[in-house]
Amino acid sequence: MESSSISFPASSSLTTETRVLLSVKDLSVKFGEREVIHGLSCELRRGETLAVIGSNGSGKTVFLRALLGLLSCSGTIRWDESVTIGYVPQRVSLDRELPLRARDLLDAKARFLKYPRREIDHVAEVIGLSKALLDAPVSELSGGQFQKVLIAFALLGHPSVLLFDEPTTSLDGFSERQLYELLRKLKHLQHTSLIWVTHDLGIVSAYASRVLYLNPTGSRFGMPQDLLGEDVIEQLRSEPHHALGGR
Amino acid sequence: MGLQNTSYVYSIILALLFAISAGLIGSFSLMKRMLLAGDVVSHLALPGLGIALLLGINPLLGATATLMFGTVAIWDIQRQTGLATENIIGVVFAASLAIGACVTPKEDLVDALFGNFAPITLLSFLAGIVAVLFITLSLFRLKHGLVMTLFSEDLAIVTGVKLDAQNLYFLFLFSLTVLVGLRFMGTLLAASLIILPAAIARRFTNKMGNFFYDSSLISLACIIGGLIVTHWVFPKYGLGPITVLLASAAFMASVFSKRS
Numbered sequence: 096m097e098s099s100s101i102s103f104p105a106s107s108s109l110t111t112e113t114r115v116l117l118s119v120k121d122l123s124v125k126f127g128e129r130e131v132i133h134g135l136s137c138e139l140r141r142g143e144t145l146a147v148i149g150s151n152g153s154g155k156t157v158f159l160r161a162l163l164g165l166l167s168c169s170g171t172i173r174w175d176e177s178v179t180i181g182y183v184p185q186r187v188s189l190d191r192e193l194p195l196r197a198r199d200l201l202d203a204k205a206r207f208l209k210y211p212r213r214e215i216d217h218v219a220e221v222i223g224l225s226k227a228l229l230d231a232p233v234s235e236l237s238g239g240q241f242q243k244v245l246i247a248f249a250l251l252g253h254p255s256v257l258l259f260d261e262p263t264t265s266l267d268g269f270s271e272r273q274l275y276e277l278l279r280k281l282k283h284l285q286h287t288s289l290i291w292v293t294h295d296l297g298i299v300s301a302y303a304s305r306v307l308y309l310n311p312t313g314s315r316f317g318m319p320q321d322l323l324g325e326d327v328i329e330q331l332r333s334e335p336h337h338a339l340g341g342r
Numbered sequence: 343m344g345l346q347n348t349s350y351v352y353s354i355i356l357a358l359l360f361a362i363s364a365g366l367i368g369s370f371s372l373m374k375r376m377l378l379a380g381d382v383v384s385h386l387a388l389p390g391l392g393i394a395l396l397l398g399i400n401p402l403l404g405a406t407a408t409l410m411f412g413t414v415a416i417w418d419i420q421r422q423t424g425l426a427t428e429n430i431i432g433v434v435f436a437a438s439l440a441i442g443a444c445v446t447p448k449e450d451l452v453d454a455l456f457g458n459f460a461p462i463t464l465l466s467f468l469a470g471i472v473a474v475l476f477i478t479l480s481l482f483r484l485k486h487g488l489v490m491t492l493f494s495e496d497l498a499i500v501t502g503v504k505l506d507a508q509n510l511y512f513l514f515l516f517s518l519t520v521l522v523g524l525r526f527m528g529t530l531l532a533a534s535l536i537i538l539p540a541a542i543a544r545r546f547t548n549k550m551g552n553f554f555y556d557s558s559l560i561s562l563a564c565i566i567g568g569l570i571v572t573h574w575v576f577p578k579y580g581l582g583p584i585t586v587l588l589a590s591a592a593f594m595a596s597v598f599s600k601r602s
Contacts, residue, residue, distance in 0.1 A: 163500050180500060187494045193373050194544065194553045195492065203489035204501055232548040248497065 114141045116178050116256055116288055117162070122170035124157050131157050135170070137307050137316040139256070142286040144278075146299040146319070149309030150331065155292040156185055158309065159258050162290070178256050181249030185260040185292075187241075191234040197244040198229040201251060210252050222247045223273055238265035246274065253285065260292045275302070296331065299323065349461030353526075354569065356462065356470040357581070360523045361535060361565040363477045365558030367519045368540030370481065370512070373492050377540070381533040382431045383513065384520040386412035388442025388529040391454045395447055401454070402466075405524055412438070413517045417510045442529070457528035457582035459572065473522050477515050484511060489550070526565075527582040534582075535561055538589035545596045564589040 117139040124132040131154040139145050147155045161168045163182060174180075189195075201215045219229055222243050228236065236244065242265040249257060257278070263271045275298070281287040293299060299306060299319060306322045308315045310330070315322055371380050387405035394404025416430055446454050462470075487508050490498035499505055516536070523532040539561035540553075547553050568585030576584065 160496070163496070165496055165499060182497065182500045184494065184496055187497070189493055190375070193492060194548050194550050195373075195489070196549065199489055199550050200493045203486040207486040207490065207501060207503070234548075245497075 114175060114177075115139070116141055116175045117290075118171070118173040119162070120171040120173075122158075122161060122168060122172065124154065124161050124166060124168045132161070132168075132309070133313070135307075135309075135314045135316075137305070137314075139288055139290060139305070141255075141288055142282060143304045144282065144289040144291060144302050145305045145307060146303035147290065147292045147307045147309065148294070148296070148299060148331065150311075153309040153311060155309055156260055158307070159260050159290065159292060162258065174256075179252065179254045180256050180258060181252070181254035182258045183242075183245050183249045183260060183262045185264070187245065189233060189241075193233065195233050196230055197224065197233065197236065197241075197247075200244060200248055201229070204248060204251050208252055214251055215247075218247045218250050221277060222250065223270065239267055239270060242266055243270065250281075254287070255285075256288045256290065257281075258290045261294065262291075263295075278302070296323070296328070349463065352462050352464065352467035353459060356467055356474075356522070357459070357526050357565055357569065358562060359471065359474040360519070360526065361539075361561040362558045363474045363519050364523060364535045365539045365543075365561030366478060366481055366554055367516055368536040368538075368561065369543065369554050369557040370488055371516065371536060372540040372544060374488070374512070377533075377537045379431055380516045380520075380536060382435045382438075383409070383413060383416070383517055384524075384533040385435055385438040385442070385529055386517075387520065387524055387532075388438055388454060389445060391524075391529065392442050392444075392446030392450075395450050395454070396445055401450075402521070402524065405529075406521055408438075409517045409521060410514070413513045414510070417513055421506060421509075453528065455528045455530045456580050457524070457526050457531060459526055459569075459581040462525070470522050473518055477519055477522075480511070480515055484508060484515075488512070527585070528580075531582040531586050534586040534589065535564065538586070538593055539564060542589070542593050542596045560589075560592065564592065 115138050119138065120136050122132055122135040123130060135158070137145070147158060149155050157166065159182075160166045162172055163180070164172075198215065201218070202212065204210070205212050205215055215229075216226075219226070224240070224243050224247055228240055228243075233241065242262065246262060249259075263274060266274065278287075278289060279302070282289065289302075291298070291303070300323065303319050306317060306319050308322055308327055315327075367380075368377070371377050387409045390404035390406065390408030391401045392404070393408075394401040397404075412434065416434060419425065419430055442454070443451070487498060487503040490501055490503060491505065491508065495505055519536060520532045523535060526532075527535060540557045542560050543553055543556035547556055564585050565581075567588045568581050571584050571588070572579055572581050
């Protein structure tokens with residue numbers, strides 16, 4: 096890290112319902128001379144869903160990677176000590192010719208973190224991954240099936256915060272709806288918090304309790320109803336990837 | 343059994359155990375796509391061997407010193423500069439061979455490069471056993487982090503894998519494996535028994551567990567074949583070259599058998 100600090104401080108005196116799980120202050124990320132994120136501040140409370148939106152190249156993925164400590168940055172990123180994280184990256188450049196199966200990845204995480212291995216079958220069932228798919232070589236999995244493996248990997252161990260970087264890109268409509276339903280359940284039953292990078296404003300209005308809008312001229316953070324004004328929608332409308340339909 | 347025979351038995355047992363650990367580390371190296379990088383690591387032993395022979399001390403001590411120093415240096419240069427692996431490998435390969443050729447006494451150069459199957463002392467045998475056990479147990483301990491890293495370094499880091507430490511640990515295990523096999527295979531061929539069995543095993547399995555198992559078995563079969571051939575068929579030739587020839591023939595056979 097350049098001059099940043101990512102820390103896990105002692106629990107605060109806040110109640111569990113209002114506990115701040117993530118606090119970001121004055122976050123900046125530079126690649127060489129180009130500053131992708133400048134002076135960003137936001138926070139995430141338990142059970143909240145934070146949608147991260149913005150045009151291509153605005154720094155959405157960079158923001159997630161900075162939160163995870165995968166990038167050099169400046170500013171403060173403070174995670175609550177109780178937080179456990181599940182992460183689904185936008186893409187994984189896996190060599191599909193390796194002698195690996197989906198089960199190997201899930202098994203590795205379960206053993207590394209000493210979770211009971213029966214959780215693998217449970218998570219796979221929840222996400223709609225059959226045993227045949229779990230045991231198939233990764234070279235035989237489609238993009239959507241592999242995406243489900245990554246989602247199962249993130250869900251393994253009941254993380255308290257899920258970071259999803261456009262996780263539905265490779266999923267079919269049915270699997271996409273299945274994922275939203277699952278996340279809705281997780282939020283209600285386990286108060287799982289979610290940070291979700293998306294281009295789909297329908298998803299934002301349906302699920303997000305907070306929105307972080309990244310823009311080359313500066314970032315904005317707030318409630319969806321306050322932030323998703325005509326100006327933001329107009330700017331995003333010019334982006335070919337944005338779906339503006341509601342759900 | 344005479345002392346000489348006992349020492350030969352030590353050598354045979356250690357060669358067989360080396361083969362098993364070479365097969366294991368080779369299967370991980372193939373998946374990490376660092377077989378050739380690892381091969382070059384073995385050449386780092388040559389300058390140390392040469393200097394130790396010049397000074398009249400145990401050649402393996404010299405080899406250990408340059409091998410371990412070089413391993414850390416490669417890891418650190420790559421970590422700090424972000425240079426492509428092949429750039430560092432190219433420089434290290436050429437420099438190690440050149441330094442080794444300059445400092446190694448002419449009469450010892452062939453043995454240093456291609457190995458020499460000779461009796462070993464009980465102390466060397468025990469040290470070898472400890473090294474092989476350490477390599478095998480460490481690989482099983484590292485396995486879960488390594489597997490996650492194969493899928494995605496980011497996912498591994500987020501899960502808690504210390505990537506830099508893991509990479510250094512793996513390189514160290516690779517170097518240790520080379521070190522155990524150095525006396526039998528020489529600096530030029532030691533890594534061959536890490537590379538070839540894994541490459542053969544990969545052609546026949548899509549399952550990771552079978553891959554480790556097959557790679558070790560093939561490696562073991564190659565060195566047993568090498569011991570048999572050099573003892574009864576071509577006693578003039580060294581164990582290293584014959585074993586590598588057998589492994590190469592097995593690889594070609596695997597290519598053609600799969601094709602047919």
